[in-house]
Structures are given as C-alpha cells and as structure tokens.
Amino acid sequence: MGATPVKRTSRDIRTANRYEVLRQIIASSPTSRQELAAATGLSLATVATLVGELLDLRMITEVGFEDSAGGRPRGLVAVNASGGALIGVDIAETYVYAELYDLGLNVLARAEERMRPGQSTPEEVVAHVATTTRSVVAQAGVESARVLGVGVSMPGQVDRATGVSEYAPNWDWQDVPLLDLLAEHIPYPLYLDNPLRACAVAELWFGAARGYGDAVVLILGTGVGAGLILGGAVHRGVSSSAGEWGHSTLVLDGRLCHCGNHGCVETYVGAPGIMQNIRELSPRSPLLHPGDQSATIDALAAGLAAGDPDAVKVVRDLARYLGAAIADLVNVLNPEVVVLGSWVAIRLGTPLLREVRAAVARHALKRPMAATRIVLSPILTDSVCMGTATLALEGALQSVGQTTGKRATRARSRTAPPT
Amino acid sequence: MGATPVKRTSRDIRTANRYEVLRQIIASSPTSRQELAAATGLSLATVATLVGELLDLRMITEVGFEDSAGGRPRGLVAVNASGGALIGVDIAETYVYAELYDLGLNVLARAEERMRPGQSTPEEVVAHVATTTRSVVAQAGVESARVLGVGVSMPGQVDRATGVSEYAPNWDWQDVPLLDLLAEHIPYPLYLDNPLRACAVAELWFGAARGYGDAVVLILGTGVGAGLILGGAVHRGVSSSAGEWGHSTLVLDGRLCHCGNHGCVETYVGAPGIMQNIRELSPRSPLLHPGDQSATIDALAAGLAAGDPDAVKVVRDLARYLGAAIADLVNVLNPEVVVLGSWVAIRLGTPLLREVRAAVARHALKRPMAATRIVLSPILTDSVCMGTATLALEGALQSVGQTTGKRATRARSRTAPPT
CATH class of the missing domain: 1.10.10.10 (Winged helix-like DNA-binding domain superfamily/Winged helix DNA-binding domain)
Known part of the structure; x- marks a missing residue:
C-alpha cells in the first residue's frame, strides 16, 4: 500500500x-x-x-x-x-424500502418489498431495488428525465467509488459489483454507500448536524455504528470502512461478537444486546419478547412511559454502556454534536437521551464534554432513504462543475x- | 453553542x-x-x-x-x-527541552532545564522556556532575524488560536495565557500546541505519515494519546482537545484513572499502568523499579532482549491491551497508517511492534485491518520538538499567503x- x-x-x-x-x-x-x-x-x-x-x-x-x-x-x-426528483433506497436485512423526494426533500412516494431469509442473492436484491424504484416513479407521476439520481444504501463495507459491496456480514456477500448490476435495470444516475454514511449526510444536510464541522451520527438499531462528519464532510477512511464504532472493545474479554472480537459495543447496545441485558437482569422479564427485537424495544418504551422499575433499570444499564462508548468518541474526536439516530434511539426517545447525557458526562473529559451537544435525530422520515437521496443530490451538484x-x-x- | x-x-x-x-x-x-x-x-x-x-x-x-x-x-x-532557523520547545512534567533546527530540519543546538516538583508556576515555566530558547540561539550562532519561529508544546488542552493553556492536568493550570506570557520574553513568532498534535505534524512532515491522508500517531509514554491526521491535516476538534484516546474506556469498571473515569486505556498501557501490570503479575518482579518508570521500561527492554519469560509475558500482556485499544481506532477511523511513538514505544521497539500487530489483527475488522500499516516512528530526535518546530515552519509558510x-x-x- x-x-x-x-x-x-x-x-x-x-x-x-x-x-x-x-x-x-x-x-x-x-x-x-x-x-x-x-x-x-x-x-x-x-x-x-x-x-x-x-x-x-x-x-x-x-x-x-x-x-x-x-x-x-x-x-x-x-x-x-x-425542479427534480431524488430517490433514496434502503437495503436492509429483511426488506428493501424506497422513497421518492422532491427537491425540498418532501416525500412524494414510498414502496417496500419484503425479503424472506435465504432470498438474498445479489440478483434477488437488485430485482427488489428495481421494483421499488419503478414503483415510486410511477406513484409520483414524475417524468424520467426529472429524476436526478437514485442513492442506494447497502449494509456493510461499500466502496462508493467503484460501486462494489465489498463485504456484507449478514449475507456473506464478498465483492459484489452492485452498482453495475443495478445499472442494468435502473435508467438513472446511481450512487452507492452504506447506512452509516447515508445517515451522516442526512443529518449534515437536514438534521442535527447542519452547520457543524465535526459531528458524530450514531446508528442505534440491530447493529450499531457511527457516521462521522469531520471538517464539514463525511469521513470515509482509506478503504471506505470508517465508523465501525459498534466493534470497539467496551468490555475486554466480554461478550462474543459475530465479528469474532469479544466485548464489542454492539453486543451490549444493539437490539440483540439489549435483549441479552434484559435476560441477564431477569430471565423471565415480561419486557422480553424472545426472537422479536422490535416488540422487545416497544415493550421497553411502554414500560418506561409507565414508570416500570425494571424498564427504568434496563434503560439505565443501556445508558451506562452507551455513556462509556460515546465518551470514547467525544474524547477522541472532540465533536460539536453527537446525534442519536435509528429505531432503537427513536423509540426510547427522551428518557434514553436524558440517561445517556448523564452517563457520557461521567465518563468523558470535562473540556470536550462541555463543547459537545448530545441530541436525538430530528429527522422524522427514514433517515437512510433521506441520506441516500441526499447523496444523489450531492452527485448531481458535483457533476455541475464538470459540465457547465x-x-x-x-x-x-x-x-x-x-x- | x-x-x-x-x-x-x-x-x-x-x-x-x-x-x-x-x-x-x-x-x-x-x-x-x-x-x-x-x-x-x-x-x-x-x-x-x-x-x-x-x-x-x-x-x-x-x-x-x-x-x-x-x-x-x-x-x-x-x-x-x-535560509532560516526553527526552534521547537517541549514543556514536560519535569523538564523544558529545546532544539534549534535549520530548514533541512537538522538539529543545530539543544538545551534543557530540569524542573523540580513544585517549581511549575506559569512564571517559572516561562522563564525556563526563555532560557532554553536563548541558549540554543547563542549555541548555534544564528542571527535573530533568521529565526522564523518558536513552536512550544504544552501538555493537556491547549487552544492554539488564542495561545491559552486551558487545562494542564499535572499542574492543575486553568486558562493560563501562556503565549502572551512567553511573548514578553521571546522576540520571535510563537506557536503553541500540545504534544499529540506536535508529534502528529512531525510524522506528517518527516516521519511515517508522510504522504498519507489519514493517519493515527500514538504517543506511548507516561501518558498516552493519539495525534490524528484526517484528510491530510491535523484534526484538532471543536475545542482543540481531540486525540484523548488514553481516556477511552477499555475495561468497563476497571482501574481508576486520574481523570475520574474507570478502565481508561492509559491506566493499562501508560508507563505507570505497565508498572501496575508487572506488580499484578508478580509483586516482587526484578523488572519493577518502584517509583522509576524509566528504569522499569529499560529493565523490560533488557529482559525482552535476553528472552526473560517474565518480560515476554509483560509485553504480551501490554500488547493485548494495546491491540484492543488500537483496533478501536482502526475500526472507527480506517486510517492508512498507525504510528507507535514516544519513549515507551521506542525503547520496547520491534518486539513490542510484532506483538501489537498480531493483537490488533485479533481485535479489528478484517477490511480496515488489511488497509492499515502499523509501524514504529522513524523519527530519531525528540519528535515533540521536531513537531513544534514544524508548526513554526507551517506558521511561517501560512503567513506568506497573507503578505505575498x-x-x-x-x-x-x-x-x-x-x-
């Protein structure tokens, strides 16, 4: 190298x-x-x-x-x-979801395709993306010529320059030329990136990172990660894999992670990790919906709202893990703002935010902590779709310089x- | 904010x-x-x-x-x-050390002042900096007009724009206007920053980070930290305190750190932390020189060279901690190169590097790991002094644009x- x-x-x-x-x-x-x-x-x-x-x-x-x-x-x-339309596509483990936006970033149409386990070859996924894209264009009644671009988010490690999905851990894809495959079916300019960067760019343009030079956008869902905005732009790293904060070691020799390391942040604060936390606290907790992350997090949110002491304890515990792990980013990067995003953060909302703020303050150094705001994402629509649509908007703006x-x-x- | x-x-x-x-x-x-x-x-x-x-x-x-x-x-x-001379000054806990360089960054003169515990008021420190600066200029026989600038490194949190030492943990300085105090005694352009940034800029100009866009320069000494080079320039953060990797949580609820947090990286891999590791392994180890970090690290290096099994075990243990903590930076920042610098890294040298490389590979994700080189700093002189001198050189080059x-x-x- x-x-x-x-x-x-x-x-x-x-x-x-x-x-x-x-x-x-x-x-x-x-x-x-x-x-x-x-x-x-x-x-x-x-x-x-x-x-x-x-x-x-x-x-x-x-x-x-x-x-x-x-x-x-x-x-x-x-x-x-x-004056134009932008499409954002979110490829996730169990679905492909697309939104079409006008240039004010208002959602004009939505489409979703569910995927069953095992239905995740590149060809199947490409077909779902093509179907949802056609669907949102037809629903919105937009002329093809007005579609400025389609941004596609693919989990894992993605090389946006070549459009290759280098590694998708859930499906074990290796070096799939996804953008080339998509281009055979989709007649618009295409842009590929991963959800961390998509969410970061959405917050930078339209969310809590607007106007900031240095920001950290946390994705708190099934998996966890950090979209980094440094010097006013998304930081991608040398092989486009920056932001894998979910695989930082929080507990040396702790829980085994699917990445092979022990004690990763994700194993304590990702949705399956939260379920494990509940199980360790009380194996028969009514908060726990075995095999159903979404129902478990909803039960936790409802329990919090009702003042259930077990729910309060679980969230305090979660905040303790998050506090130490977020403090690491505050100490190392000294950002102006840390944004908590994705579905776990949004459903647990303000009560989680309050606990997290207190926990980060216990772990971080005083000076960088005093310079950092910690907030919930204000983006109400799917921020991965909004982010990928924004990447398409950036692409359209970038090509201006080359041709005008x-x-x-x-x-x-x-x-x-x-x- | x-x-x-x-x-x-x-x-x-x-x-x-x-x-x-x-x-x-x-x-x-x-x-x-x-x-x-x-x-x-x-x-x-x-x-x-x-x-x-x-x-x-x-x-x-x-x-x-x-x-x-x-x-x-x-x-x-x-x-x-x-064509000009540059002076770099390293203010440390027990000494002030200065070097004068020509524009080829060759060392022309050196001076050092020792400080006893308790002799660390801003006035005393400023007097030492003034004395060493005068001494190197006199030794080198350089005309005053040819001194392009003096870079000064001050530990802790430093605002380089205002020249204020905001917080120096060892001396409990708070908001000392160090640059203004220095300017009363030193008739050259002055630049203030902290050792993390000084070492990062030295590696960027003259060391292992030359030509790289994204690099991490680790300081492994009594304290530990990371100088960050992102997008080809030093990343300072919003309140100039980025790089405090030494205070990342490595062991949740682990050793108490002087910062108030528990389980900080520094408490396991800083020189006092290494002494604690030895003590826990074998309280009467001949490697241990109580109260003398320098002698302990030298004994460890000598033990390694002689194949002493206890020394090998201590270094393997140290590498295990470093491996997890460096892997966090590799995963989050995805840099091209990680440089191990400062005196502990230099004295333990290649045997430490070998163990660290293996340990980082066990903890980091495969893709970013494959893209990252881990190397020892090749800078043979004091890299803090060389770095601060380089900051003065950057300052001289920057002012060109203002006054062309x-x-x-x-x-x-x-x-x-x-x-």
Whole structure:
C-alpha cells in the first residue's frame, strides 16, 4: 500500500460551497443572497455565482423581492421543489424500502418489498431495488428525465467509488459489483454507500448536524455504528470502512461478537444486546419478547412511559454502556454534536437521551464534554432513504462543475448582485 | 453553542499546497518542478508558482540542472538549510527541552532545564522556556532575524488560536495565557500546541505519515494519546482537545484513572499502568523499579532482549491491551497508517511492534485491518520538538499567503498565532 498524495483542488471547494449554499436555501427558503452570504461565511460574489448555477439548473427559483433597510430591494430565491426528483433506497436485512423526494426533500412516494431469509442473492436484491424504484416513479407521476439520481444504501463495507459491496456480514456477500448490476435495470444516475454514511449526510444536510464541522451520527438499531462528519464532510477512511464504532472493545474479554472480537459495543447496545441485558437482569422479564427485537424495544418504551422499575433499570444499564462508548468518541474526536439516530434511539426517545447525557458526562473529559451537544435525530422520515437521496443530490451538484464551464459563466452575468 | 459555518477558502488550499511542495522538497532535495508535480498531484503551473514563492523566501534555492530525456535540461531546487532557523520547545512534567533546527530540519543546538516538583508556576515555566530558547540561539550562532519561529508544546488542552493553556492536568493550570506570557520574553513568532498534535505534524512532515491522508500517531509514554491526521491535516476538534484516546474506556469498571473515569486505556498501557501490570503479575518482579518508570521500561527492554519469560509475558500482556485499544481506532477511523511513538514505544521497539500487530489483527475488522500499516516512528530526535518546530515552519509558510509581495506584516505574527 503506497502513500497517496492528498490532492486538493479548487473544484472540491466549489463543490463544497455549492452544497453549503443549497443546504442553506433548502433550510430557509425564501432567502436572499445577502442572508446566504451571512449564513455561510462566503463572499457575496461567490454566493451570487453559486446561486446563478443553481438557478440555471432549475434547482432553485427567483420568488420576488424584499425591502432592505434604506437600500435597494433584495432578490429572493427559494428551492424549486418540482425542479427534480431524488430517490433514496434502503437495503436492509429483511426488506428493501424506497422513497421518492422532491427537491425540498418532501416525500412524494414510498414502496417496500419484503425479503424472506435465504432470498438474498445479489440478483434477488437488485430485482427488489428495481421494483421499488419503478414503483415510486410511477406513484409520483414524475417524468424520467426529472429524476436526478437514485442513492442506494447497502449494509456493510461499500466502496462508493467503484460501486462494489465489498463485504456484507449478514449475507456473506464478498465483492459484489452492485452498482453495475443495478445499472442494468435502473435508467438513472446511481450512487452507492452504506447506512452509516447515508445517515451522516442526512443529518449534515437536514438534521442535527447542519452547520457543524465535526459531528458524530450514531446508528442505534440491530447493529450499531457511527457516521462521522469531520471538517464539514463525511469521513470515509482509506478503504471506505470508517465508523465501525459498534466493534470497539467496551468490555475486554466480554461478550462474543459475530465479528469474532469479544466485548464489542454492539453486543451490549444493539437490539440483540439489549435483549441479552434484559435476560441477564431477569430471565423471565415480561419486557422480553424472545426472537422479536422490535416488540422487545416497544415493550421497553411502554414500560418506561409507565414508570416500570425494571424498564427504568434496563434503560439505565443501556445508558451506562452507551455513556462509556460515546465518551470514547467525544474524547477522541472532540465533536460539536453527537446525534442519536435509528429505531432503537427513536423509540426510547427522551428518557434514553436524558440517561445517556448523564452517563457520557461521567465518563468523558470535562473540556470536550462541555463543547459537545448530545441530541436525538430530528429527522422524522427514514433517515437512510433521506441520506441516500441526499447523496444523489450531492452527485448531481458535483457533476455541475464538470459540465457547465460555459453555462456557469452565463449564469454569473445574469445574476450579478446589485451594487 | 451555535453552529459554526464551515468556511473553506482558496487560501486554505494554497497554504496546504505550499506545505505539500516544501515537504516534498525537504524529503527529496535536489528535485525538479516536474518531479514535484508528479509526487504531489499538483499541476506544473501551480508547482512553479509555489516554488517561486519559496525561492523568494530563500527557504529553497536553485542548485543546477539535470538532463531530461530528449527535452530541455530541468532546473533543480533544494532546501536552503541555512535560509532560516526553527526552534521547537517541549514543556514536560519535569523538564523544558529545546532544539534549534535549520530548514533541512537538522538539529543545530539543544538545551534543557530540569524542573523540580513544585517549581511549575506559569512564571517559572516561562522563564525556563526563555532560557532554553536563548541558549540554543547563542549555541548555534544564528542571527535573530533568521529565526522564523518558536513552536512550544504544552501538555493537556491547549487552544492554539488564542495561545491559552486551558487545562494542564499535572499542574492543575486553568486558562493560563501562556503565549502572551512567553511573548514578553521571546522576540520571535510563537506557536503553541500540545504534544499529540506536535508529534502528529512531525510524522506528517518527516516521519511515517508522510504522504498519507489519514493517519493515527500514538504517543506511548507516561501518558498516552493519539495525534490524528484526517484528510491530510491535523484534526484538532471543536475545542482543540481531540486525540484523548488514553481516556477511552477499555475495561468497563476497571482501574481508576486520574481523570475520574474507570478502565481508561492509559491506566493499562501508560508507563505507570505497565508498572501496575508487572506488580499484578508478580509483586516482587526484578523488572519493577518502584517509583522509576524509566528504569522499569529499560529493565523490560533488557529482559525482552535476553528472552526473560517474565518480560515476554509483560509485553504480551501490554500488547493485548494495546491491540484492543488500537483496533478501536482502526475500526472507527480506517486510517492508512498507525504510528507507535514516544519513549515507551521506542525503547520496547520491534518486539513490542510484532506483538501489537498480531493483537490488533485479533481485535479489528478484517477490511480496515488489511488497509492499515502499523509501524514504529522513524523519527530519531525528540519528535515533540521536531513537531513544534514544524508548526513554526507551517506558521511561517501560512503567513506568506497573507503578505505575498509585502512581507511587512511579519511583525504582527510575532504575537498572533496562526488562525
């Protein structure tokens, strides 16, 4: 493995700035170029150029003027929701789920295909993705030409550059060229990544990480992991496998994990780990629904709401494990925000959050702890789908720079700011 | 705590590219612009501009021509070692140590001041730094005007932008404006950071992380921590306290740490933790030199070399702890290289490295493990001093961009750290 020189180009910066401006427009439509400059820290001239590009792409639209105190009226722009459609697909162990969004990231259509155990060859999975994709396009009545892209989330280790599913632990896939297989059936630009990165990018654009340079987005579900946002962008690592916090050692020589290591965070705080915690506390607990993670977590949430002492004890125990494991990320990465996401976090909600905050504070160093907010994900729809749709949006914005040398110039002159 | 918009400017890129080109020249003098373009991935035009700036600053010099196959002779440049001097200062618990370097990062002079317990007020420490700085300048016979800067490493949490030592655990300093105090006695541009970042930047410029985008530099000494290089630059975190890997929980409810948490990595793999490991294995072990970490680690190294079974067992035990704790970083960050540095790693050397590699492989996921090299630091001098001197070099290069053509604002950088 040779050293790879780190190349930074001004195109990378233009793309990042284009993301930043569109993010801000989506968040605060209608808005003016002046407000965008203030919110992003970019110069008014840069903002005007980027706004021109987005207008030219019909991703945003001019929506009138506002008075400015004593000055000329300022032009307002807003996201052009119907200017394009984005599809996000979440491939999970037992289902494929797709959502179609407009450019305001409103959900226009949904489709789901269930998969039985054993029905998980690459061909079967590709067929489910193609079916759900066709279904959401038909339901929403969107013209094909307006679909800007399809983002697909595949669990495990994914090389987004080559579109290969390198390793999917649940199905034991090895080096499946998933993007190529999908491209045979789906006539839109395709983007592949894993759920950790999908959720991170959803929080970065539309959720709790918006505007932060360094954020950690935790996935707390059957499996657990961390999507990392460092320096304002998703951190992927050298072989696209960063974020495997679920396989950090929390208890040396502790519970055996399916990865082969002992004492992994996931074995204590993933849904099966929580079931094991309940079993160790009280083998016949009525909270426990053997073989049914979802029902067990629901019972726990209901027990919490009713003040059941066993449920309170289980959640306190869970928070103790999470507290130490999250404190490790706070100490090592010193992020501005830690977001708790995915279904276990969402169902256990505020009572879990309260316990986790107290537990992290017991384990973390004081200074980084004081600089870090710990919050629940505010994203109400499926954040994996929203994240993959956002990856498709990023892809569409990135390709702008490669193809619009001329158009950008024209757009710039058309939208020159009032002086 | 509000969200801070992430600003990226083309000046940041120019500075990063300037670092990259000078790093490459230092590593492979003499070299041509063509070779530099190939090694850095930058365009020949960009390289020519940056080389011009460095020539103008007299940091490099033209040294002749080489034939190119069939083409014009290519101009060669080399680092101008005598074109400036850099000073690195390592403030530690019991000493202040300074080194003066030429621009080829050769050590020209060294000075040390011992400190007794209790002699650690900010005023006393500042006096020691001033004395060692004066001493190295006098020894090397360098003109004051040629000293480009002094980098100072202070343990604990340091805000490099304001130059404040926010928290130094050993001395219980809180919010000491160290850079301002130093500026009253030292007439050169000053840069403050902590040892984790100093060692990371030394490895990035001159050591095992050269040319890598994502690297982890472990400090294994009395305390332990991780300098993080992510995306080709040092990751500092939102409150400049990233890298506190020593306070990750390795053993839930394990040994009490001075930070207040239990089971921290540092309590098992820092020098005092290693002494505790020996004590637990065999309370009267001849390896143990009570109250003397340095003698204990030396005895362990000697025992290893002689094949003493107790020493072998202690190192295997140490590697087991390190293996799990390093695997956490490999899984979460997916770096290209992990560098073992500082005095414990250097004295235990290759036998420790061999055991650590095997232990990390047992704990880490296969894919990120396959992508990560684990190596000993190749830096032979004090890497904290070399790192802080490099921070001063970075500061000098950064201020170029601010003053290109004028260079008149140099006096301002005398008291203002780089931002």
